[in-house]
Amino acid sequence: MSVITIERKVLEKNDAIAEQNRDRFRAAGLFVMNLVSSPGAGKTSLVERTIEALRDRVRIGVIEGDVQTDLDAQRVARYGVPVVQIVTNGGCHLEARLVHDAIERLALDGLDLLIIENVGNLVCPANFDLGEAMKVVVISTTEGDDKPLKYPAMFREASVVVVNKSDLLPYVSCDVQALVSNALSVNPALRVFETSCTTGLGLPDWCDWIAQEAGRGHA
């Protein structure tokens, strides 16, 4: 028997393409966020409200990732921003090469902000770098306050957490303070926003922060 020593990351191919994407985003001075959550946390609603609030001052493009259908791209297209739908056909997360192909269909130089809405899944997308500046994890109050402890990888990899659907707090058993404390125990550097896409609570702070990031150039 003989042994060939390898010592290589399995995801090195993905990471190399992610770096290519990142170089392209930097060259275009583009702020790119990778929006991740479990299904139904309100990512698409947050994207819609963000576009509504920012489209007059920030040039926004969107990449939608879903297992099937272009329903989310149809929703976003109503706001008059460029949008590309990626259908993974069963794949549980977006990979860098899918984003690499999708950005061929977007005029990056004409954008300030690219929102990549990942497939709804609180596990696998944590491992896949797409070339984004940061991951933003959206968690809704209906999911319960223990999720950051149950799915720590996503909260560890993210830079921002958005606690969404705060309008439903009177009807669900969720302690936002405990949720935030759990998230910070996993990743103390997380920036936290609390929002409701129904009442608009917290959206001005969220949008101001994005506008500030998008205005920084990210070159």
Added chain:
Amino acid sequence: MHELGLAHGIFDIVRRYVPEPQAPLVRGVRVAVGPRANVIPESLEFCFGAIVHDTAYARAFLACAPGTDDLRVIDIELEDPS
């Protein structure tokens, strides 16, 4: 399925290091599964077996060992040519 994609990634690395003419010599492929890998080792081993089945690498089996970080291919064990 997360593990299936990762098993394909492992197979790509194996093929890069051991070209097809030597494929029947491949036995063990050892991977380190760290806490950041987010995989179930048994699923990964099953998926790898399904991928190499009906290929020249069909005699290869995946063996997972605890790692310290993410998912890495450690080494490939080759049978000596007879």
